[in-house]
Amino acid sequence: MIEWSIHLLMELLQTCRDILPIAITIIGFQLLVIRRPLAHPKRTLIGFFYVLLGIVVFLEGLDMALFPLGSLMASQLTAPEFLGINPVNQPVSWFTYSWVYVFAASIGFATALAEPALLAVAIKVEQISGGTIPAWGLRISVAIGVALGLALGTFRIVTGLDLSFFIIAGYVIVTIQTYFAPKMIIGLAYDSGGVTTSMVTVPLVTALGLGLAEAIPGRNPLLDGFGLIAFASLFPIIAVLGYAQIAQWLSRNKTSSNP
Amino acid sequence: MPLLNNPFIRQLFSSFLDLAPILAVVIIFQVFVIQQPIPDVAELIIGTFLVVLGLTLFVQGLEQSLFPLGESMAYAFARKGSLLWLLAFAFCLGFGAAIAEPALIAVADKAANIAATGGLIEQSGVAKDSYALGLRVTVALSIGFAILVGVFRIIRGWPVHYPVFAGFGCVAVMTPFAPDEIIGIAYDSGAIATSTITVPLVTALGVGLATAIKGRNPMTDGFGLIVFAVLMPMIFVMAYGMII
Numbered sequence: 001m002i003e004w005s006i007h008l009l010m011e012l013l014q015t016c017r018d019i020l021p022i023a024i025t026i027i028g029f030q031l032l033v034i035r036r037p038l039a040h041p042k043r044t045l046i047g048f049f050y051v052l053l054g055i056v057v058f059l060e061g062l063d064m065a066l067f068p069l070g071s072l073m074a075s076q077l078t079a080p081e082f083l084g085i086n087p088v089n090q091p092v093s094w095f096t097y098s099w100v101y102v103f104a105a106s107i108g109f110a111t112a113l114a115e116p117a118l119l120a121v122a123i124k125v126e127q128i129s130g131g132t133i134p135a136w137g138l139r140i141s142v143a144i145g146v147a148l149g150l151a152l153g154t155f156r157i158v159t160g161l162d163l164s165f166f167i168i169a170g171y172v173i174v175t176i177q178t179y180f181a182p183k184m185i186i187g188l189a190y191d192s193g194g195v196t197t198s199m200v201t202v203p204l205v206t207a208l209g210l211g212l213a214e215a216i217p218g219r220n221p222l223l224d225g226f227g228l229i230a231f232a233s234l235f236p237i238i239a240v241l242g243y244a245q246i247a248q249w250l251s252r253n254k255t256s257s258n259p
Numbered sequence: 260m261p262l263l264n265n266p267f268i269r270q271l272f273s274s275f276l277d278l279a280p281i282l283a284v285v286i287i288f289q290v291f292v293i294q295q296p297i298p299d300v301a302e303l304i305i306g307t308f309l310v311v312l313g314l315t316l317f318v319q320g321l322e323q324s325l326f327p328l329g330e331s332m333a334y335a336f337a338r339k340g341s342l343l344w345l346l347a348f349a350f351c352l353g354f355g356a357a358i359a360e361p362a363l364i365a366v367a368d369k370a371a372n373i374a375a376t377g378g379l380i381e382q383s384g385v386a387k388d389s390y391a392l393g394l395r396v397t398v399a400l401s402i403g404f405a406i407l408v409g410v411f412r413i414i415r416g417w418p419v420h421y422p423v424f425a426g427f428g429c430v431a432v433m434t435p436f437a438p439d440e441i442i443g444i445a446y447d448s449g450a451i452a453t454s455t456i457t458v459p460l461v462t463a464l465g466v467g468l469a470t471a472i473k474g475r476n477p478m479t480d481g482f483g484l485i486v487f488a489v490l491m492p493m494i495f496v497m498a499y500g501m502i503i
Contacts, residue, residue, distance in 0.1 A: 024356075045324075050320025054315070165441060210373065
């Protein structure tokens with residue numbers, strides 16, 4: 001019990017250090033540059049305390065639940081008994097691990113579809129486009145984008161192909177799409193990549209990637225374990241640009257065919 | 260229902276909803292595909308509860324401290340005040356938000372463990388802590404710098420894709436020269452760090468700026484800050500990997 005309290009206290013102190021820069025920035029600029037006193041000092045202070053406590057409890061929960069869950073799924077889905085193979089005397093083809101890709105795609109699809117930040121972006125896009133790019137279609141296309149991204153990302157870990165090849169190919173696609181996409185959508189589409197990787201998705205997906213790299217023969221967590229999040233943040237950009245493009249074409253065709 | 264009107268209860272519920280899709284997918288796979296006993300179920304359940312509780316406290320705290328202050332300041336700075344102060348604020352906001360981002364704290368620790376197991380750094384607590392902190396500070400510096408560049412872009416009215424293409428180019432050119440062990444975490448770090456604290460504060464700054472500057476449309480010109488915050492850490496972390 002004492003050991004645990006000391007551990008908690010250490011975590012609290014460390015988290016204090018972590019939120020100090022943003023607290024100093026906000027409060028310092030408010031008092032010294034804008035020169036206005038804090039509107040609700042007590043409320044703000046309690047808020048900072050909640051943030052502090054929240055981070056400590058959240059990180060504790062991550063170590064107990066989300067990280068183990070990610071590695072558990074990785075090890076169970078790659079276990080030779082589950083796959084019905086004997087990796088010692090036969091080479092394993094990438095196709096054997098198809099449940100891994102299905103799982104990664106499902107996680108990507110479900111979390112992106114439920115992501116509140118993405119909902120907000122989708123509604124803004126619908127407003128900007130004057131209704132030609134509907135919010136629901138956009139959300140589904142981003143969810144499919146994240147699903148494809150994570151499936152491809154796990155495929156890359158399984159096969160050990162070069163991460164930078166995939167990502168740079170993605171950049172080339174985004175660059176080409178940018179020239180054709182509706183101009184007003186570009187900023188929002190670019191930002192949608194950072195938006196879909198939330199606080200709960202990142203730890204689970206990271207643990208999944210590291211777990212896969214550990215479990216699959218010939219892979220090394222140090223070299224192959226990371227990179228899934230990069231896929232999950234690149235593919236929504238391609239999906240939003242692509243969907244905006246297609247939705248615009250469709251609505252243009254509709255207006256030109258029935259004048 | 261008076262219980263549902265309590266903001267804490269409502270937040271608790273919405274935190275649970277954040278986690279629900281993951282739990283649903285995992286449970287479906289456990290029941291229908293894997294069909295094996297799960298070790299340490301009790302610990303997983305307690306941990307899930309802690310994640311929901313922590314997320315609730317965190318978001319509740321942000322909404323009554325950092326967000327209202329940060330947003331009103333972002334608007335205030337965007338409307339008046341010198342360019343120099345605005346850029347200084349942009350940098351500090353990006354740096355501070357990224358260093359406090361819980362997902363980055365957790366993944367940096369993970370990366371340090373992997374690096375130690377892989378023999379990249381010493382297998383000791385001190386070496387791991389300094390590697391994780393070095394990574395986070397690198398990411399935070401690069402996000403501060405990214406927001407500074409992004410704000411400057413909005414003020415000048417440059418199109419968003421030129422600096423983004425320049426970033427793509429930098430990543431592509433630097434990758435062959437960066438050590439292989441750093442590339443994965445470098446590519447991930449930007450997207451990990453743009454999460455619960457960074458995105459709302461930075462978006463408020465961008466939209467505030469675009470509202471304040473005449474002839475800009477907040478709907479279209481205010482966006483495009485997050486993408487720099489995703490790209491810049493890739494470049495900085497690869498450089499960090501080359502130096503150490």
